[in-house]
Amino acid sequence: MESVGVPLQGCAPAREAEEPPGSPALPAEEPQSGQYAGEPPGEEVLPAVTNRERSLRGAGSQGPPGRPARGKGRRAPGRRGGEDVGRAVRRPRVTVDSSKAKTSLEALKISLRQLRWREFPFGRRLPCDIYWHGVSFHDNDIFSGQVNKFPGMTEMVRKITLSRAVRTMQDLFPLEYDFYPRSWILPEELHLFVTEVRMMKDSDPSWKPTFIVKPDGGCQGDGIYLIKDPSDIKLTGSIQSRPAVVQEYICKPLLVDKLKFDIRLYVLLKSLEPLEIYIAKDGLSRFCTEPYQEPTLKNLHQVFMHLTNYSLNIHSGNFIHSDNVNTGSKRTFSSILCRLSSRGADVKKLWSDIISLVIKTIIALTPELKVYYQSDIPAGKPGPTCFQILGFDILLMKNLKPMLLEVNANPSMRIEHEQELSPGVFENVPSPVDEEVKVAVIRDTLRLVDPQKKKRKDTQVIVLFFPAHFHFFSAIVAGMKDKQHKHHSLKLSLKLKFYFRLGLCQTLEHVSEANEELLDARPANQAEREAGRSPEAGLPSLCLKQVFPKYAKQFNYLRLVDRVAALFIRFLGVKGTTKLGPTGFRTFIRNCKLSNSNFSMASVDILYIDITRRWNSMAIDHKESGMCLQAFVEAFFCLAQKKFKSLPLHEQVASLIDFCEYHLAALDEKRLVCGRG
Numbered sequence: 001m002e003s004v005g006v007p008l009q010g011c012a013p014a015r016e017a018e019e020p021p022g023s024p025a026l027p028a029e030e031p032q033s034g035q036y037a038g039e040p041p042g043e044e045v046l047p048a049v050t051n052r053e054r055s056l057r058g059a060g061s062q063g064p065p066g067r068p069a070r071g072k073g074r075r076a077p078g079r080r081g082g083e084d085v086g087r088a089v090r091r092p093r094v095t096v097d098s099s100k101a102k103t104s105l106e107a108l109k110i111s112l113r114q115l116r117w118r119e120f121p122f123g124r125r126l127p128c129d130i131y132w133h134g135v136s137f138h139d140n141d142i143f144s145g146q147v148n149k150f151p152g153m154t155e156m157v158r159k160i161t162l163s164r165a166v167r168t169m170q171d172l173f174p175l176e177y178d179f180y181p182r183s184w185i186l187p188e189e190l191h192l193f194v195t196e197v198r199m200m201k202d203s204d205p206s207w208k209p210t211f212i213v214k215p216d217g218g219c220q221g222d223g224i225y226l227i228k229d230p231s232d233i234k235l236t237g238s239i240q241s242r243p244a245v246v247q248e249y250i251c252k253p254l255l256v257d258k259l260k261f262d263i264r265l266y267v268l269l270k271s272l273e274p275l276e277i278y279i280a281k282d283g284l285s286r287f288c289t290e291p292y293q294e295p296t297l298k299n300l301h302q303v304f305m306h307l308t309n310y311s312l313n314i315h316s317g318n319f320i321h322s323d324n325v326n327t328g329s330k331r332t333f334s335s336i337l338c339r340l341s342s343r344g345a346d347v348k349k350l351w352s353d354i355i356s357l358v359i360k361t362i363i364a365l366t367p368e369l370k371v372y373y374q375s376d377i378p379a380g381k382p383g384p385t386c387f388q389i390l391g392f393d394i395l396l397m398k399n400l401k402p403m404l405l406e407v408n409a410n411p412s413m414r415i416e417h418e419q420e421l422s423p424g425v426f427e428n429v430p431s432p433v434d435e436e437v438k439v440a441v442i443r444d445t446l447r448l449v450d451p452q453k454k455k456r457k458d459t460q461v462i463v464l465f466f467p468a469h470f471h472f473f474s475a476i477v478a479g480m481k482d483k484q485h486k487h488h489s490l491k492l493s494l495k496l497k498f499y500f501r502l503g504l505c506q507t508l509e510h511v512s513e514a515n516e517e518l519l520d521a522r523p524a525n526q527a528e529r530e531a532g533r534s535p536e537a538g539l540p541s542l543c544l545k546q547v548f549p550k551y552a553k554q555f556n557y558l559r560l561v562d563r564v565a566a567l568f569i570r571f572l573g574v575k576g577t578t579k580l581g582p583t584g585f586r587t588f589i590r591n592c593k594l595s596n597s598n599f600s601m602a603s604v605d606i607l608y609i610d611i612t613r614r615w616n617s618m619a620i621d622h623k624e625s626g627m628c629l630q631a632f633v634e635a636f637f638c639l640a641q642k643k644f645k646s647l648p649l650h651e652q653v654a655s656l657i658d659f660c661e662y663h664l665a666a667l668d669e670k671r672l673v674c675g676r677g
């Protein structure tokens with residue numbers, strides 16, 4: 001496969017070349033929430049910058065705005081955000097409800113100050129533009145705006161659910177999904193685990209594996225232990241009451257300073273439909289605190305040697321707090337890459353592999369997320385849109401292959417750590433490494449979901465929407481000096497004209513798409529000039545890099561289960577449900593013309609009952625009866641294997657999806673014609 005883009009170039013990608021903005025005279029701190037209820041939007045006063053923030057600005061490379069940036073097109077000193085001194089910005093500011101932000105509050109506050117957005121720390125009676133939740137989507141009843149959590153995400157990334165979702169993809173595309181260690185779900189697959197390991201050992205006596213047992217829903221290394229043999233699983237009732245995942249242990253990780261470490265990478269799922277994914281250019285590397293040795297019966301219990309969790313290693317006497325991103329027990333990922341690069345490692349390939357891993361993992365998660373989404377926010381009903389920052393935990397093998405350990409729905413956004421000042425006296429002290437990475441991720445997530453930016457973009461779309469503006473548009477293109485940009489823009493202008501002729505622009509989508517492409521195609525100097533005028537002037541360039549739909553062409557073929565989920569959702573019927581009833585399943589079979597003399601409706605019912613019963617017996621929540629998406633996927637794979645016998649599984653499934661979609665499209669057309677008649 002063609003390698004995908006590389007966010008980090010060379011050794012210092014996370015550091016912005018741009019001058020870090022400083023602190024011109026700013027107006028006073030804004031009043032606290034509550035005073036704002038019912039206030040008119042419009043002229044507002046900007047918040048002040050704290051001393052701490054000012055000192056951080058000086059130190060950090062991704063500093064907040066405020067100090068005038070040098071260079072062409074930038075505002076002179078003494079101006080705030082491109083406006084006159086002493087006068088308030090005449091733009092309604094984005095409002096953010098931070099009352100449920102929990103431990104991410106501190107980093108969020110800094111981000112909001114940098115953006116000059118308005119925070120409501122105690123909530124607001126009027127709707128806010130953005131709701132920032134520390135834990136889950138269900139923290140509030142929200143009917144508009146945007147919320148930083150997807151419904152169902154916490155459930156989706158639990159160890160068992162993630163393992164199942166990845167396994168479905170491994171069944172379809174084993175080679176593409178080899179970045180996730182072989183896993184078994186306990187207790188239901190205990191026998192399978194024992195048998196498979198025995199068979200593998202028999203076929204390769206030199207294989208001396210180690211396994212890691214991880215309780216489902218656990219975090220921070222809680223309840224994790226290593227074993228050398230399946231018979232070592234602690235079957236002390238706990239497995240029954242606390243299901244777990246047992247996984248092949250990666251024995252040969254890449255070491256730095258003889259220590260095992262893992263990477264926490266921040267990924268923004270900006271939208272599910274259409275799928276939009278961004279990856280932060282920098283992450284954190286968390287180090288063990290005991291030199292690594294391959295697992296033996298003697299060292300299996302040494303958590304400081306085998307588990308990289310910060311929450312565990314902080315209790316080791318060897319833990320090093322460092323203000324330097326290149327040293328200590330928590331460092332930036334870019335500092336590791338820099339080191340690897342200096343040793344001649346191919347860091348571009350590594351980044352490309354990491355991007356693939358992230359996109360493929362999200363492709364595995366999206367089908368079920370869509371089921372949760374339509375159940376919580378049914379189409380056509382008022383509700384918020386969602387986005388979410390995910391924490392990907394990745395381990396590098398000795399050969400630099402990245403392996404996925406887990407995905408966190410609520411990655412820690414704390415930018416402080418506890419320090420023992422004197423015996424028994426603890427204080428929260430700032431952690432510059434965390435702050436550098438996490439504030440940039442939150443701030444740039446907000447920039448990407450900025451509702452005002454969307455409005456501005458829509459306005460541009462409308463401008464281009466009217467044919468009369470083609471002359472103006474052409475003039476812009478004609479003025480372009482750079483041949484490549486000119487050529488690209490001309491192509492876009494023709495594309496727009498073509499859409500108008502076809503009358504396709506009624507949807508505005510094509511125009512919007514082409515318009516975005518045009519904006520991206522602007523020569524750098526033009527983009528810079530515009531940035532100088534925009535409210536974002538002075539902010540560092542985005543630390544989040546779009547990877548999807550950018551690389552969609554390379555990954556779309558993997559999105560088969562997504563299409564199966566679309567069929568499932570179509571037949572769910574009652575809004576708000578996540579499970580398919582027997583009638584819905586029968587309707588699916590009938591509408592897609594899947595029953596015949598070899599596969600009667602009685603067999604359809606048996607298939608439904610068999611699979612549904614098995615999945616429901618494994619389910620953690622028994623709230624709803626019926627067939628869940630995974631059960632439907634299993635039934636679908638069965639039907640595909642029956643119908644298209646000789647093909648590999650992914651082709652069987654793709655053929656059946658095409659078959660179903662064809663019949664459903666024909667049915668829709670027929671209904672449309674009947675409706676018109």
Ligand code: ADP
Pocket residue numbers: 181212214218219220221222224247248249250251262306307308309393395405406
């Ligand atoms: P938790 O959510 O409790 O942190 P993880 O799945 O992240 O659980 O595992 C905790 C730690 O165990 C990881 O940070 C990593 O250091 C180690 N680990 C987990 N799975 C593996 C594996 N398959 N091979 C090697 N080390 C692993």
